[in-house]
Amino acid sequence: MKKQVMIYSAMPDGCVAELEKQFEVVTAAPGSPEFEQALPSSLGLIGSGLVVDSALLDRAPSLRIVSNISAGYDNLDIDELTNRGILATNTPDVLTETTADAIFGLLISTARRIPELDRYVKEGSWTGKIDNSLFGVDVHGKTLGMIGMGKIGQAVAERARFGFRMEILYHNRTRKPEAEAKLDAVYRDLEDLLRQSDFVCLMAPQTPETIRMIGEREFGLMKESAIFINGSRGALVDENALVEALTSGRILAAGLDVFEKEPIGISHPLLSLPNAVALPHIGSATSETRLEMARLAIQNLIEGLSGKTPPSLINSEVKASRNTTNSYE
């Protein structure tokens, strides 16, 4: 009999058929009766964004693997999964360059006010010469402060350094000698980075240590001309403090791909600010990359359920215990 797996979010064309070759596939949205009905007998879950915590795991006694179709895995309680011997996987690497393109695009759009000027043209406001009320600020040659110098952070910094001759400062849990050598990136403590950067770009993962790491105090340290970019997770930023910093002129502008609550509600004060550029969490959202991510997640699922080590295993402790106890087959 085929093993049952559940897909809980949209997959690119062809991916479901690929899974159906090997598994009994149930497709159901979290919270739906179909999802709850299939959960107890599912050996694998595949999708993105589902909060997998002990309450969900209590209802999923057959589960052996959670295959997350994203690089970030703050939606997974890894300790709880590990304690229960359940594999957790993600899709790093395949989205690095695409996400860096999007975040650097957001940075340029914010500095040069591209969404605002697009509206200006389409609304028919361009009726004569433009004046300095529509001017933006330069990107090239400025100082970029990267908070979080993982693979995506480095790919953003690479674009800045080699495409725009920017000076790179960075703050990270650990020093990154390879980025220092390749990008002339200079390590700074957080306060110095905030004080010295023209662009502050947040690319750190969401962990208990990074939640709300940027708030009133941190905006207060930035230059008044600073542009703040968030390409990581909304929970890292105190959004009330960000609104205050943008309305009071404490900083110049912000470009945001992520929000505390997603989708952000239309009445959120950030959305009424002309100096905030908002995207709907689209860092990795190209057809090519979303397909690569789905393929990698499927490979993780297949290998995990056939006793092999999935290529992007997060909790390798589970694999180790499985080898010694052989408790999975």
Ligand SMILES: O=CC(=O)O
């Ligand atoms: O935010 C997107 C991801 O973590 O893949």
